Amino acid sequence: MANEQELFGMPEIFINFRTKGTTAIKRSARGIVLMILHNETIDEIKRYRINDVADIPEKGISEDNVDLIKKTLLGTPLRILLYTVPTTEVESAENTLADVLKLIDTIKFNWLCAPNATEQEAQDIASWIKTQRNIKRKTFKAVLAHQAADDKGIVNFCAEDIKVKKGKSEDGTPVYKTYTATEYTGRIAGILAGLPLDRSATYYKLTEVVSVRQHEDINTLIDKGELHLIDEEDGDGVKIARAGNSLTTFTTDVGEKFRKIKIVEGVDMVTDDLRDTFKKYYAGKCINDYDHKMLFCAAAMVYFDGLKGNVLDKDGKNTIDIDEKFQRNYAILDGANVEEMSAMEIRKYNTGDKLALTGNLVFVDAMENLTIDFTM
Structure with a gap:
């Protein structure tokens, strides 16, 4: 036998x-976003599986957080694995973002984001991603705001004053909302998770964005490992500038090509496919x-x-x-x-x-x- x-x-x-x-291209366009949000008014952690807007709970998620979730879904990821933790107003909360990181160690996902995380929490996520990739050989990646992590698994999103049209007031006047880089990390993670590997996120158009803070030294900032949004005022709207991660230190083994998100996505997909196939069909069976x-x-x-x-x-x-x-x-x-x-x-x-x-x-x-x- x-x-x-x-x-x-x-x-x-x-x-x-x-x-x-x-099916590599089709599969690569359907990545999974793991999102962590401060939402709970009591000391607890909740989990949700969101495939589309219909899966967003009618109750229990704050209006601001629903907005952040919907922004992420604009990028058409396969799904969002949502973990909600207590808000910062919950005193002496024992369930924290750090506890979520312990829970997701064995979960399969592609991109992590925390659109209302504190600066310290963002630093903790960056450290966790580095450990997962460099020590445990996982292929997790994260989009974080203002985190010069110098790591190919972390995108350092630095765009600010992201102005988005929300609709119109009763008198017909346009209503806008301005987002921070942290708040828009979910949107970027959704784009990267939903983008096929036969194209780059460079010049990806964010149709909902009306304007964004501009920088005269954009090329220097990109070279420092920052991801920015640009408006070239050519009538084509706001787009992602060069789609690179935070890697700025290069070695013989990890050269400059690894600063490109597309390249790292390809490497990670091949790594997962080889490892998963070996474990399923080969290890212990042959x-x-x-x-x-x-x-x-x-x-x-x-x-x-x-x-x-x-x-x-x-x-x-x-x-x-x-x-x-x-x-x-x-x-x-x-x-x-x-x-x-x-x-x-x-x-x-x-x-x-x-x-x-x-x-x-x-x-x-x-x-x-x-x-x-x-x-x-």
């Missing part, structure tokens, strides 16, 4: 990877011999092929294979005389329950910069 399950199990990896590859290692690599290559053109560079070197350096070191530690072994014998060496792979992926960015050099 074990062999029969194995024969039927392995092809599922190919089917799953092929499906993930062909013996760890050479043939099964190569079957997993072959299935992953099928997945990469489906991403070419929109997520991966179709002309780039996108590969995955057994990590021969790991194999060699493992054999040495296991007492084998690798000097008398062929390259294939090292590749096939039994590594117990450990599967170590290596590869190369070339992610493709969206077209954003134009240079034309005409010769007259």
